[in-house]
Amino acid sequence: MADVALLILIFVSLGVGVLLGRYEKYRRSSTESADSLSSEYFVGLNYLLNEQTDEAIESFIRALEVNGDTVETFVVLGRLFRQRGQLDKAIQAHQDILARPSLTREQMLDVQLELAKDYVTAGLFDRAEALLEDIVRQSWRGWRESFNTLLFVYETEKDWKKCVLLVGRLKGQASDDYSFRLSHYYCELAEMAIDHSDVLGARKYLKLAGHGHRSNVRVSLLLGRLEMAAGNFRDAIRALEKIAEQDKRYISESIPQLEESYSHIRSARGLTSYLGRCLRDAPSSAVIMASARLVALQQGDKEAGRFVAEQIVKRPSLKGLNALIDLHLQMAEGRAKQNLAMLRGLTGRLENSKPVHRCEQCGFEGKELHWSCPKCHEWGTIKPIMGLEGE
Ligand SMILES: [Zn+2]
Known part of the structure; x- marks a missing residue:
């Protein structure tokens, strides 16, 4: 669809070019170039109408080659080549424009940015970096886009120190x-x-x-991991419990680390109290299951089963149902145990087939928690899925 939209854009701009060419021809009673542009334009239009986009592009290129005042249209054409994956042609088109001596400063920067994007798409990061590092130092209308493209290159290369240095140069808003x-x-x-x-x-x-950024839950999760590795379990708990104040959606990510830390300091009361607060303010399957494990330890499986059943009535979830079946499996015998095991196999497969995290920006779904979305490249937009099939 993008191809067609761009072709239509080129078609319209060339159409304007043809009309202007005819006007010029009439005014100056001359030039073969308008004639040439006009005929190639109509050949290209014919191809476009017959859905022969490759031939249409070729024809438009020939039309553009005879008209020296179409830098912007040529930029769009190069972009079209890039979107079609014809990177050699895109690079060639943009390099050809850069060789023109009559470019204004803004036109030159626009084309350099386009060429850098061709290099990024082709995976030629060194060349893209060199171009982008030059144009982000200058003040111009495409500065923000060139800055983001350079940041994308550094991120893709996982050169976090360069990312820090680049963003560190920014001021104010x-x-x-x-x-x-x-x-x-x-x-x-x-x-x-x-x-x-x-x-x-x-x-x-x-x-x-x-x-x-004080509300970044990733900091708390990493600090928890660091303190646990150093044996500072109380500090780990302090860091991990901060997540409930930062973004409740991520509480489930910290539960395994919290259970381990509390078990090291032998404070079931502390964990009970924290989970109780979470159950009241931000219930999730992870919180319900951790609470059920505590109930099972203190009061036995039967009581834990009663607790989970109560919770999934209030807040139905596939994970909660599986936890309930697991508890009953431990207590069941004979035929009932066999039937429950068969049911658990089915509901387990259903749970495994569901994604665990989703990007709020683009809808990307997966099992893993990515801090930078693999699809839209936004940071911190992937969160645990809540509700019936999630947390
Ligand atoms: Zn995304």
Whole structure:
């Protein structure tokens, strides 16, 4: 569809060109170029009407080649080549325009940005970087787009230090606009430090990440992980419980770490109290199941089964149903156990077939929690799915 829309755009702009050409011809009683443009235009139009888009493009290119004043149209044509995956042609078209001596400064920057995008699409990141680093230093109308494209290149290369440096150059409102991303870049650096057992480095980056954006739950999750690895379970609990104040949707992500930390400090009361607050303010399957495990430990499986049944009446969910069947399976015998096991097999398969996380921006779904959406590349937009089939 994008191809057709762009072709129509080219068609209209060429049409204007033809009319202007005819007008010029009439005015100056001359030039073969208007004739040539006119005939190629109608050949291209004919191809377009017959849905022969490749031939239409070729014809339009020939029409454009004889008209020196169509920089913008040529830029659009290059973009069309890129969208069609004809990257050699896109690069060639944009490089040809750059060779023209008559370009204005803004036209030159526009074409450089387009060429950089061709390089990005072709995976030629070094060339894209060199072009973009030059044009983001200048003040012009496409600055924001070139900045975002360069950031995308750094993100794809996972060069988080370059991301931090680039965003660090921003001032005022622009700096605020990118503070959440910056916080995630520091989280990426903290994760790398944790993986290399660099505790001091990880602490430094997490402090910067938390300072940059206080509601970033990823900071709390990573701090919890770091404190647990260092054996500081009370500090881990403090960090993880902060998530309930930052974004309740992510509480489920912290439950396994919280259960482990509370078990290390042998404080079932502390965990009961926290889960009770979550059950009241932000109930989810993870919270219900963790509470049921506590009830089972303290009062036995039968009582835990009663608790889960009560909860799934109030808040039906597939995960809750599976937890309930599991509890009954432990207590059942003979034929009843066999039937329950068969049912559990089916509901288990149903649960496994469902995505766990969804991007609020573009709808991307998956099992894993990505902090940067693989589809729309936004940060922090993927969240646990709530409701019947989710949390
Ligand atoms: Zn997305």
